Amino acid sequence: MAVFAGVVAPILISAALTGPARAISSTQQVGYGSYLASGGNYHALLWNGSAASYIDLNPSGFDWSFAQGINATQQVGSGRAPGAGFDQALLWSGSAASYVDLNPSGCYASSANSTNGTQQVGSGYGEATGDCDHALLWNGSADSFVDLHQFLSSDFISSQAFGIAGNGNIVGYARDSSGYNHAILWEPVPEPATLLLLGLGAGMVRKRR
DSSP states (O other): OOOOOTTTTOOOOOOOOSSSEEETTEEEEEEEEGGGGTTTTTTEEEEESGGOOOOOOOOOTTEEEEEEEETEEEEEEEETTTTTTOOOEEEEESSGGGGGOOOOOOEEEEEEEEEEESSSEEEEESGOOOOOEEEEEEESGGGOEEEGGGGGGEEEEEEEEEEEETSEEEEEEEEEEEEEEEEEEEETTTTTTTEOOOEEEEEEEEOOO
């Protein structure tokens, strides 16, 4: 890749697609796009550094899908199944047929935002979460989910997880009852096999109105 005056020369990977690339891992990129074969709906996409290399990750029959994160051989995001009223968290391994539905029992909707190659994080809401967004952790299947919100104090009414590192550390935010969002770090502990809330970010931002 050429570099000019300290600026990396961009490579166009969208071609005839309309939609953004959202994440990158080594030589691969994920995002979503709308194009002729997708019928105008957004489909989750995987690239290998060029427009021609794209792989449509949209599962067969799904109305639409979005890819948000990638690491190693895993891609994560969300999509809407036929007849479903809500989007659900999805995990892929490089092809549309490889998708795994991560939506937990008791959740109407969910979304996966990041993966470290073995675990996935995001959020979900439904009866199981008191109809509030809760940060979630998965280990590759819907029934493996852990509700990360349980490790927060009762001051927080909702939360989301946006990133997970190779060592299992997870970042996101939680919203308190006054409407302020706080940066959160969840840190796994070796024994017992649970999670420990390490602390809150020093700053907070007022919720969007």
